[in-house]
Amino acid sequence: MDDLSPELKDKLTKVCLCKGISRATLKKAISHGADTLEKLQQATGAGSGSCQGRRCTPKLLELLE
Numbered sequence: 001m002d003d004l005s006p007e008l009k010d011k012l013t014k015v016c017l018c019k020g021i022s023r024a025t026l027k028k029a030i031s032h033g034a035d036t037l038e039k040l041q042q043a044t045g046a047g048s049g050s051c052q053g054r055r056c057t058p059k060l061l062e063l064l065e
């Protein structure tokens with residue numbers, strides 16, 4: 001996977017596994033103004049899966065930093 005572009009890696013990397021939401025989708029939402037955890041979750045649906053955000057919330061917060 002090392003020879004893939006960063007953009008392609010973002011598309012292939014699922015941050016929220018429950019909902020299948022990629023890092024690319026999350027970055028796009030952030031660039032469109034989702035600047036808090038709540039806004040990011042609302043815009044993408046991340047955190048609303050069966051784990052209730054237990055797995056993805058720390059990663060969402062990292063992306064928001």
Ligand code: FES
Pocket residue numbers: 015016017018019046047048049050051052053054055056057
């Ligand atoms: S991984 Fe995001 S809600 Fe479970």
